[in-house]
Amino acid sequence: MPAELGRDHARRRPVVATPWPPHRACSDQGLRKVKGPEGARGRGHGVHTRAGKGFAADNPEVGT
Numbered sequence: 001m002p003a004e005l006g007r008d009h010a011r012r013r014p015v016v017a018t019p020w021p022p023h024r025a026c027s028d029q030g031l032r033k034v035k036g037p038e039g040a041r042g043r044g045h046g047v048h049t050r051a052g053k054g055f056a057a058d059n060p061e062v063g064t
Contacts, residue, residue: 002028 002024008015017031 005031 005015005017006028015031016034
């Protein structure tokens with residue numbers, strides 16, 4: 001995708017892409033979000049993790 005976006009950007013062609021920030025294409029090609037109706041991009045996402053008992057104590061650098 002980044003190579004295709006680069007070619008189209010160099011040719012000044014309009015492009016619609018669906019990368020998610022912080023995808024490098026967003027910063028490399030100067031992409032901007034298109035305004036849409038409220039809720040068009042859905043609700044926010046979260047990070048959900050699971051670990052065994054004692055993981056946080058055994059791995060304090062990542063378990064907090």
